Amino acid sequence: MSDQNKKQDENNQPNEENLVFDDERDLLMDHEYDGIQELDNNMPPWWLYGFYFTIVLSVGYLLYYEVLGWGPSQEEEYEIEMALAAERYGNLAEDAIFDFSLTQILTDAESIERGREVFNASTNLCATCHGAQGQGLVGPNLTDNYWKHGCDLESLIISIKDGFPNRGMPAYGSTVRIGNEDLVKLASYIISIRGSDPPNPKAPNMSRAVECFETIPGENLSE
Numbered sequence: 001m002s003d004q005n006k007k008q009d010e011n012n013q014p015n016e017e018n019l020v021f022d023d024e025r026d027l028l029m030d031h032e033y034d035g036i037q038e039l040d041n042n043m044p045p046w047w048l049y050g051f052y053f054t055i056v057l058s059v060g061y062l063l064y065y066e067v068l069g070w071g072p073s074q075e076e077e078y079e080i081e082m083a084l085a086a087e088r089y090g091n092l093a094e095d096a097i098f099d100f101s102l103t104q105i106l107t108d109a110e111s112i113e114r115g116r117e118v119f120n121a122s123t124n125l126c127a128t129c130h131g132a133q134g135q136g137l138v139g140p141n142l143t144d145n146y147w148k149h150g151c152d153l154e155s156l157i158i159s160i161k162d163g164f165p166n167r168g169m170p171a172y173g174s175t176v177r178i179g180n181e182d183l184v185k186l187a188s189y190i191i192s193i194r195g196s197d198p199p200n201p202k203a204p205n206m207s208r209a210v211e212c213f214e215t216i217p218g219e220n221l222s223e
């Protein structure tokens with residue numbers, strides 16, 4: 001301690017004693033650290049009530065989660081969240097890679113029906129923009145033979161997966177997620193309604209769309 005500090009300490013000594021009021025003498029505890037003394041005051045009421053509240057809460061918590069087992073455990077909560085995520089986003093690890101060389105247009109009724117379901121699902125909104133029959137509304141007609149972004153399976157899947165955020169169509173490979181299996185079925189369904197000629201078709205934007213020369217499976221078998 002420097003000389004100057006010592007002097008200050010000595011000067012402060014009498015003052016510190018004066019800071020203890022007469023009615024506080026009983027409360028004064030008999031320890032002292034660096035000239036700091038402590039009073040044995042009661043806890044403030046707000047603090048005490050908060051403390052009692054946590055005791056009551058802990059009993060309720062113990063009963064609810066541990067004794068009666070009404071609340072889910074950590075493991076159960078984890079399982080529930082994972083199941084919800086799998087339902088919403090599909091299996092992410094499996095969907096990360098899309099092997100187009102192994103992907104084929106599906107033509108079986110079950111897959112087409114599933115594709116139709118995904119197209120009309122209220123969570124995906126395809127029908128809101130492209131029309132319930134794919135005839136086109138805000139989004140282009142998906143049943144005619146004119147396409148802006150390609151009409152083959154791979155192009156369709158990429159169109160859906162990446163969307164056209166600048167033009168208002170969300171990417172279905174990101175926040176609103178359609179799993180790989182469903183993507184193939186959805187794209188196959190879109191191929192299956194090509195040429196279906198629904199009422200009120202939206203005219204193609206001929207400044208951007210080009211004619212499609214892809215063959216639709218099953219269509220030219222009889223030719």
Ligand code: HEC
Pocket residue numbers: 119124125126127128129130138139140142146147148149150156159160164167168169170172186190209
């Ligand atoms: C909010 C409106 C909106 C929603 C929802 C939407 N689309 Fe689109 N979609 C569009 C618009 C607009 C375009 C045209 C983009 C452009 O002009 O380049 C488009 C383009 C497309 C194309 C490419 C068409 C072409 O000519 O190449 C496909 C395929 C398609 N949408 C399928 C889907 C499917 C499947 C869904 C549901 C999973 C869907 N869309 C949901 C608005 C939407």
